[in-house]
Amino acid sequence: MSRPFNFSAGPAVLPEEVLERAAAEMLDWHGSGMSVMEMSHRGKEFISIYEAAEADLRELLAVPKDFSILFMQGGGIAENAVVPLNLSRGESADFVVTGAWSERSQKEARKYCTVNVAASSADTGYTTLPDAASWQLSRGARYVHVCSNETVHGVEMHELPDLKALGSEAPLVADISSHMLSRPVDWSRVGLAFGGAQKNVGPAGVTLVFVRQELLGHALAHCPSAFDYKIVSDNQSMYNTPPTYGIYIAGLTFQWLKAQGGVGAIEQRNIAKANLLYDFIDSSDFYVSRVAKNCRSRMNIPFFLADEKLNESFLAQAKARGLLQLKGYKTLGGMRASLYNAMPLAGVEALVGHMRDFEQKHA
Ligand SMILES: *Cc1c(COP(=O)(O)O)cnc(C)c1O
Numbered sequence: 001m002s003r004p005f006n007f008s009a010g011p012a013v014l015p016e017e018v019l020e021r022a023a024a025e026m027l028d029w030h031g032s033g034m035s036v037m038e039m040s041h042r043g044k045e046f047i048s049i050y051e052a053a054e055a056d057l058r059e060l061l062a063v064p065k066d067f068s069i070l071f072m073q074g075g076g077i078a079e080n081a082v083v084p085l086n087l088s089r090g091e092s093a094d095f096v097v098t099g100a101w102s103e104r105s106q107k108e109a110r111k112y113c114t115v116n117v118a119a120s121s122a123d124t125g126y127t128t129l130p131d132a133a134s135w136q137l138s139r140g141a142r143y144v145h146v147c148s149n150e151t152v153h154g155v156e157m158h159e160l161p162d163l164k165a166l167g168s169e170a171p172l173v174a175d176i177s178s179h180m181l182s183r184p185v186d187w188s189r190v191g192l193a194f195g196g197a198q199k200n201v202g203p204a205g206v207t208l209v210f211v212r213q214e215l216l217g218h219a220l221a222h223c224p225s226a227f228d229y230k231i232v233s234d235n236q237s238m239y240n241t242p243p244t245y246g247i248y249i250a251g252l253t254f255q256w257l258k259a260q261g262g263v264g265a266i267e268q269r270n271i272a273k274a275n276l277l278y279d280f281i282d283s284s285d286f287y288v289s290r291v292a293k294n295c296r297s298r299m300n301i302p303f304f305l306a307d308e309k310l311n312e313s314f315l316a317q318a319k320a321r322g323l324l325q326l327k328g329y330k331t332l333g334g335m336r337a338s339l340y341n342a343m344p345l346a347g348v349e350a351l352v353g354h355m356r357d358f359e360q361k362h363a
Contacts, residue, residue: 004322005347007337009151009300009329010178011198015342018252036248041241049244050237053251060254060263063210064187068233070209071242071250075196076101076177078227079207080108083173083192085223087143087215088113094141094170098157099126099150100331101175106145112220116141126153129295132161137168143191144170149179149297151199152329154289154336156297160189171215179299180208181257182341183267191215200299200340202250205243257341266341273339273348274298280352286359304334307362311335314358321354323347 006013029036032045039046054069063069074082084093092114095106098121106115116138119130137144148157156179163172171191180195192211198204209229216230225231226240260266278296281287281303288304289296305311311334318326328334337351 004324005343005350006324007339007343007347007351008325009199009336009338010196011204012200012338012340013342014202014249015253015256018249018256018342021252022249037245039244041238041244046244049248049251050242053247053254056251056254056258057208060181060257061185061210062187063185066213067187067210068213068216068229070211070229070232071237071247072207072209072227072232073205073240073243074227075198075204075207076175076194077104077108079175079194079209080105081112082223082227082229083143083145083194084109084112085227086219086229087171087173087192088220089142089218090220091142092116092138092140093173094118094135094137094144094168096120096130096135096144096146096161097122098129098147099153099155100329101150101152101177102145102147105147105175109145113142118144121155124292125290126150126155127290128292129155129157132166135161135166137163137166137170141168141170143173144168145173145175147175147177149176149299151178151297151300151338152302152332154291154297154300154302155295156299157295160186162189171212178338179297181263181266182270182299184263197246197250199338200342202253203246206246206250208250253342260341269345270298270339270341273343273345274301276345276348276352277301277303277337277339280355284355284359286363287355299340300336300338302328302332302334302336304328308333310358310362317358318351318354321350323351323354326351 094116096119097103109115118137119135121128121130174193176193177195178199194209197206219228231239281289326335328336
């Protein structure tokens with residue numbers, strides 16, 4: 001029996017092949033007599049899993065040598081504090097506020113440094129992106145924070161900003177939690193990028209940080225050692241016990257992604273999936289997308305029924321057809337379909353089929 005299609009924003013769908021492989025290897029990883037969960041993180045078995053995962057990730061995203069890749073814990077929300085603890089030097093940072101997540105990031109950073117909100121799209125209800133030319137970047141900011149895919153509001157920067165061209169010398173910090181590995185990254189524009197694994201990579205509990213090595217070594221004195229990027233980097237993410245099982249699953253996902261043709265190939269599929277859903281929404285008066293067309297997320301697609309009284313019945317009928325977790329974020333209401341890498345085109349076709357049938361019944 002085939003599994004239902006799961007549109008959760010996170011923790012989210014994983015490739016079936018990854019889950020099957022993990023199940024097959026659960027009790028005995030490669031003849032070691034151990035589950036990956038039972039292995040010492042310093043043993044040769046786990047070190048080989050870790051090294052393969054790191055190398056595959058580096059290859060998939062073409063991460064340059066002068067970036068460290070850290071496998072940490074704490075999730076994106078912890079990074080909202082860990083980034084200023086490491087990069088702000090207690091001075092100031094610029095924030096571009098484009099939705100719920102960057103809003104939350106700037107609020108947390110205020111505990112550790114001075115925050116300058118360089119731009120905000122709050123006035124449009126976070127349905128647009130403020131034009132980069134209008135950002136009020138400040139002189140001397142230690143970094144500029146963006147969330148390049150706003151998971152709640154469904155707004156995506158289809159290109160990362162070129163801060164140098166905007167007159168800022170500061171490194172760009174990007175929260176890429178919900179579209180990591182959905183498309184290539186232009187590392188020449190990035191100082192640091194972070195994201196939790198549970199959206200597009202693996203189980204909750206692993207946080208990936210990509211950091212330019214020249215930014216290491218300036219943590220505030222009260223930064224916890226386990227969250228000091230330099231200490232984590234110097235210890236190959238094993239200063240403390242890393243989330244070993246999560247890293248193993250992430251590694252299987254990286255292998256799966258390579259077998260799919262890599263990030264460039266999956267990006268093309270992600271574009272096709274998102275277009276299918278947006279085109280259908282735009283062709284109908286029964287469903288509405290509120291996000292401006294130039295910044296619609298390919299990963300997280302909030303949409304609304306013109307008649308909100310039908311929400312519960314839309315969700316119940318979707319579930320009966322094997323379409324799970326479509327309910328919108330609590331503060332926005334409506335629906336949200338997350339189309340991560342592991343969501344096949346067939347899942348989006350099934351969703352559009354349900355939307356069409358539901359509209360015909362109720363319009
Ligand atoms: C999910 C998410 C987070 C928070 O992740 P946690 O693991 O709950 O800390 C942060 N930023 C973005 C963009 C997210 O999608």
